[in-house]
Amino acid sequence: MSSVPPNFLILNGPIITTFLRFALPSILGLLAITTAIIVDAIFVGRFVSSDGLAAINLLIPYLSLIFGLALMLAIGGAVRCGHFLGRGESKLASAVFNKCMVAVLLIGISFMLLSLLLDGTILGWLGTPEMLLSLILPYFHIISAVVVVQIFTMVLYYFIRQDNGQRLATSALVIGALMNIALDALFIIQFEMGLTGAAMATAISQGLQLLILLCFFTRRQRLLSWSWPNQWGELKQISFNGLSECINEISGGLVILVINWTLVMQLNVDGIAAFAVINYLIFVSLMLYYGIADALHLLVSHNHGAANPQRILQFVAAASGMVLLISLALVTLLLVSPQWLTALFLSDSSAASRQLSMIFISLVWPLFLINGLNVILSIYLTAMQKPRPSMLIALSRGLVLPVGLLLLLSWLLTPPRFLIALPIAEWLTFILAAWLFFRHSPSRSMSKKP
16 A cells, blocks of 8 residues: 655645644644743743843844844745655755755854854843843843754754654644743742743753754654755755745844834833833734744645645635634733733832833734734745745835834824834735735736746
8 A cells, every 4th residue: 555645635635624734733832932931031020020021122133133044044945845845856855954954053153152252232232221231141141052052943843844743843842842931930930040040941941842853853754854965056045035034033123122222212121121011922923823824834835836726725714714813812812901911921019010011002902903914924925935025025014114103103102102103014014915915826826937
């Protein structure tokens, strides 16, 4: 009896059950990461200080730059790898895999050295107040080394999922996240190690995740294999195809940088701590949407390689429906019980930050209605190997519109009302994204010669 090819379900299975089979493990894995990061923030906000929460938030723009470059290789490479796997060309898929893994390792080491040598300069660019430097420096040094493992693990995760390793990839994320939560409780609460304890917990859990993912290469039925890459020219096309996701990540960091600068000038450290609460909720929503998008780009890239436009359209519809359900649930939570969210992150002693956070939530909640659809439409275009329109969506929602509107409204409105720039930017981007989707629909895109 002949064995069923690993991508048979992707190309021929029922739409809803196939989508859920790939989306649910991805959502579970990314939700595990999200939970670990959120619990990390809760431990810091409640058992260290609101200043500690503000310190972590100040590092987000810099870390977003590093993760953006890694995500560019992860998404761009995984889409190209899935395209080759859909055509049955595993050697070409492995070549893409090896180039991306070597490249991301070099990126991680380069940023680690830069962070350790220029720590004061980097923290100054991030707008770190003098009063937070002694608190943030030990954490920054440890995280700078941990990032090498984090981004290598992230890129490896995306490729393993392309090679029918969804269960192992999800297991690695879940186990690592649970370990992170347990170590946070031990180091921060029991040993009172503060931000250094939070960084150490992240380091250990990331190492565990990497070890679990590497077990994938003991399987006999895998298609991807290790080898030293040659002919590096393909990396340019890989990077270009994943550039929109890179822009999404980096631009998000730049937006937070602009917000942090503005809040420091107008509302001091309390403003940064207050915004950290809503920023973590934005992060949760995006991780849920990226979990759905991970499944979508895998399914679309394989069916693009196999020339199945109707299935692609059906998978996009399934992803959009799931995103809308999550969006409605998040908005309901924000409108019904916003005080619960602020109390989760900030202790009673941080009354000023809690009050500001409630105001922030009342201003930005409309963005949660639409930001998930923008992510889905951008990922769809990337998976269809349409990097330019995907990049246009990323630039619009992540950089041009939010930064421009933030600067304009911070001049026109009293603080913190300028934060309405964030939902306005998302809704304007959705109009653009919907137009680009119809222009580059599966049937139209695949009827044209490459």
